[in-house]
Amino acid sequence: MNRHFRKFLFGGLALLLAAGALAATASPATAATRSVTPPQPPAWQTTRTFARLGRPDDTLLLGIRNSDQIEFGLRRDRIANEAGLRLQYTPSPALLPTLSHLRIYLNDALMSVLPIEKEHLGRPVHQQVALDPRLLADFNRVRIEFIGHYTDICEDPAHSALWLSVSRDSSVVVREQALVLHNDLAYFPAPFFDARETARLVVPIVFAAAPGLGEQRAAAILASYFGSEAGWRGASFPVLFDRLPEAEAGKAPQSAIVFASNDRRPAFLADTEKYPPVDAPVVELIDHPHDPYAKILLVLGRDADDLASAATALVLGGELFRGARVTVNRVQRLEPRKPYDAPNWMRTDRPVRFGELIDYPGQLQVSGLQPRPVVVDVNLPPDLFVWRNQGVPLRTVYRYTAPNLSDESRLNVSINDQFISSLPLQSSEQGRVRLEELRLNVLSGDAGAFSDKLLVPALKLGDHNRIRFDFNFASVLASAQRDRCQTMLPVDMRAIIDEESSIDLSGYHHYIGMPDLGVFVRSGFPFSRMADLSETLAVVPAGAGATQVGVLLDVVAGIAARTGYPALGLRLSDDWRTAAATDADLLLLGRLPDELRDDPDLELLLERSRDWSLRPGATHTVAAESRVDISAGAPIAAIVGMQSPSHAQRSVVALLASEAGDYELLRAALADPQRLNAVAGSVSLIRSSGVVSQAAGERYFVGSLPWWLLTWFHLSAYPVLLAVLATISVALAAFLLWRVLRWAARQRLAGDA
Template identity: 65%
Template sequence: MSRFSKKAFFASLALMTFASQLMAAPLPLPGSSPAPLPKPALEDTQQPLPSWTVTRTFEQLGRATDTLLLGINSAEQVEFSVRRDRIASDARLQLEYTASPSLIPTISHLRVYLNDVLMGVLPIEKDQLGRKTTQQMALDPRLIADFNRVRLEFIGHYTDICEDPANNTLWVNISRASSITLQEQALSLKNDLAFFPLPFFDPRNTGKLELPFVFAANPTLGEQQAAAILASYFGSQSNWRGADFPVLFDTLPSVQSKEATQPSIVFATNDHRPAFMSDLEKFPAVTAPVVQLIDHPDAPYSKILLVMGRNEDDLATAAKALALGGNLLRGQKATIDKVEALQPRKPYDAPAWMRTDRPVRFAELITYPQQLQVSGLQPRPITLDINLPPDLFVWRNQGIPLRTQYRYTAPSANDDSRLNISLNDQFITSLALQRKNTSNLEELRLAVLSNDSANANDKLIVPSLKIGDRNRLRFDFNFASTVGSAQRDRCQTILPANTQAIIDEDSTIDLSGYHHYISMPDLKAFARSGFPFSRMADMSESIVVVPGSSTPTQVSTLLEAVAGISARTGYPAFGLRLSNDVDSAVKQDADVLLLGQMPEDMRDNPDLSLLLQRQRDMLVQPYSNAGIEQSARRGPSVDEHSQPATRVEVSAQAPIAAIMGMQSPHHNQRSIVALLGNDDADYALLRETLADTGKLNAVAGSVALIRSSGVYSQLVGDNYFVGNLPWWLLLWYQLSEHPVLLAVIAVISVLLSAFLLWRALSWAANRRLKDD
């Protein structure tokens, strides 16, 4: 996760922090004893509460690189959070830094603040100049709330007279290996569903979600479907954190001690329930969909969520209610009366994707307050993440309108202060920040097809060929200022102004009017965006085919695959359908996600380039892999480079898995994506790949082969297209791959037009002669 994504996450919890600080105990006055922190409703227990030590480096907290504090950019803060069901009993800061060798020792120092309260001062000693130094400082745990900020301020001096704050000798480098260590203690919350999704998921936790699911042996399709719906909800909530769903049959997760705090979810019907629920007096049969929160029998601090019903339909209803109506739940046990969909989803309406049917205001794209506002002579960049459907067709488009409005503090003179705009780290334009008219809203325009300078009264056009499924729009305000004197005998120091800049929330970007058309198979679109299953945010046009008898690892693969798709759409898969009959599934007008082995009747498909069997593995090789490098948006050309050239068959015992994409044999606009494996070791490779961003980025083409050494992708066979284009645009798009044919058609068109024009003129001349 990038630095700015984590900053967005932490800043989005600012409102939660405010509420938490209102509940926190006031700071003690000098000479008084500290007031105890208020506690949530706790259960009475005589056992010691579990506690553990948690250490997070600055890199894990969003600082991907070292931080350089300067004389004019002297402060930086690091945010961290604490789960709502935990409290910090002790806290320490370990700071690794390197100070400039030109500093004056002792009077140069670092101030450390926790939540805007001074924790201490670290003087820079003589023996520390120019050397890496490690120092520890205690942080007051009474100040730690849900969301916290550690701020570092650098006060540096290099001379005792006529000091220039912008002098390049004033610096201290804060290492990203610096860390914050917390002694966290669990809070024993009551069994109250009002806290849901706690303790199963907490948005304050930046780590990967791990949530065990428990079934009776041989879970049915309906039970797996209900679990997939609930897993997709947690996947949509966990987002960039990722999620693991270990699966167990007939038993609860084992605990290391009675202080364990691992929650889990159990699915049970009246006729099919795990073995530990066999006691009908303790777990009576239900007459409606029911969710209940209980303690783990071997660990009182671990919670278990029971999802129960009379049958499989009740389980699906309960799972949907947890995802949709969690705010209505309260008490230890709740009965679900009704869950009804009032309006069906529409294609491409995923909450995590930007709207493409109208102009979108920047206010709809921000993830935390004040994201569009910065301050300082060297302010941080303003960034906006723009996620788009991967099949958005922007081929040979003139550009995407970007109406940008901004305000900034007036510079002291018309100097080199500028606003730089870039997209996906590719420079677009640079605009001068003038001294006049800084309080007005301005509109910009960048001429894409010429070298004209930007006009401050037009619209900015973002080069459309640089747009992908994940984009980052970046605005860099750079202020030039004179803050010192160049005369040695006349000392004059000017403090830099508190410069501020803002991109107005009413700025817009317009992607309306674009068509949806993509070359398939394209496993990169599946790996990065969950396409084509994410086309409908609720996966209502998707069918997942699972083996007739599933193992725990296979069920885990199902849950994590569906949760990964929902993480990319930001919406649970309420419309998901499960089947164990691949023949009937591929005949339906739906995209198919296949788990397991390739069916016998599909192995003769001419596009099939991979076959994994228990006895023998077969792989068809193309001439080269150049086709994979071509943009799936433009479509690979089918030539000798993508046609099969050789066939390799291997027998081996080590695990191997694959992800494969192909066209549905019954519907031209539908696709099949197969997650192929034979045993649990193969599925473990699939799960590892689905959870690893680096490995997912290597998935591309039509086949991705997964081994312990990594992912190997290739493109074999014919491509097909999904989506629709107007006939004239489709004609130009198809002819663009054949320039000679296009030239011949152009010549024929010119000759035919000339001939028709000559005939028309001849007819007009003959008619005029007859009239005379």
């Protein structure tokens, strides 16, 4: 037995030694395998203020209008780990503490109840509410309900003491985490743009080196598409040469777009085995080489023309794309665009239904005793000539819950915050009416549906207009007698502006005085006259650098955001003389050409020691009675508008800068709505302190009018001359009438003789 035991023991030791040797041999590989762990997904915190989410002003909650909801989205390539609400509000000092409170909902699920304490009354309050991230979806609503009480006996829900003001600085805070997505172009424009995102769109554009005109045009086409999709969010396109954007800790992954031809490729595409040369326009979506949570969109081609074809195909036929790689066989535009047909502009060749102007279902319907206003946005071409017009027909069809009593309930109509008209909201007929007849009466529209035609004063219209309908219902809710209190619940009042309501701007001419930089920054005019910029020629510097190309992409994307259509017809040139002879509106970027430096219309161009716009040492006029020479080293840029030197009906808009700092200043101004509001006239100087604008030079007019209307319009600026001409015309008419009467008298006398 002992011998067998020793034999078994020695055999076990041998096996352990062999296993140890095998483990020692395999330990490096095993350790290496265990050391390869997937990287931690990037996570970051996103703060969305109420102002950014569509509440530019503080929201006032009342007793009869006691709720408001904030809507926000979550991108499909994100997941929420944490969510919260940072609420800032001021309650009325007349509220009863504790009995008054707030209810916070997320997607109709109650998240928290916030009592209003005594120390809160009449003072700003800051509260943080945790939101359940598991309830977050693509589209989310945070609803705030105010339950206010000012007395415990005979309370009037419409009392003026019942109010709570929610600050626009309140915010929704979400900690987001990136998700790994498949390389599938079927989801384009994701992950570069997601309509649920409210922040400014930033898409880096990568070239191998300084791009030529063809490469810049291809990038401009794709940038304008993103600009039209981003709309009010704004878009910016940082340009990089021969390098990809790097991931930053605590920030979202940064996807990029790369333009590369067979002979001009960034370094990371140099491996021809992995990325072989192409024989047709190709669009491919790949993973970022250094960030698995970011994507790279490759726009490939044999030359610059292929790059433009690939970009155009992606813009026009992106809904047909699928898979990670798509080869473009042919791109053909079947029908050219027409003037003033921008998707974001209202049609001016026929009456337009309100159903064509709304942004979302239910926009025209409101509810409550004191409902929110119904607002319809109307964007028009800025050169619409409405001078001395009798009015714009506005046909309004509306329905509402008819009040039981005859009172002062009315529908007020205003445009651009200017009152237009007030329509009475008639009460229903009183008497013994059966329920069926009453329902039929409401459904037939006899008591609750009305149609009115209004004439909107034409001079109140601009390029951006807001038509506002305010339903104001008058009602008695409660009695003020404490010993005999009678309280009634408010009726669930509902009202709607019918989608068949219409506004008619047909029959108007197009005529506008230029230069006017205000219409350029607001509507992209005159370039936006053709939505695809087919009558626009961009003049760019030869060998443009990254900042210069970035400014061009930002400007083109900004115009597309205002028209709603990509710049498929944009042309580029780096030769001013050839461009000046072209029958097109010119968008000039960089320095002022030599041919324009001595133009007398440019009365306001600031001189610097470096030649950024004029000749070195030149003196220029800053006012009609003074001349100033200065030297400065801080950045400065300018926007100048003028008439084309070769075509009377064409315009030139010049974005003037010389150095990288100037271009960055110009770029920042174009992205700042407050600075853009200050751009006007014919010259706007941009400095770090702000924008200064001035009208310089003589005005010119683009468009056409009938000869009689054109004569009357221009003579209206000279009332004395008009009076003299009227007097001469009356005298001449009287003289001719006198001559005719004398001739008739002689003829009659001769006949009598």
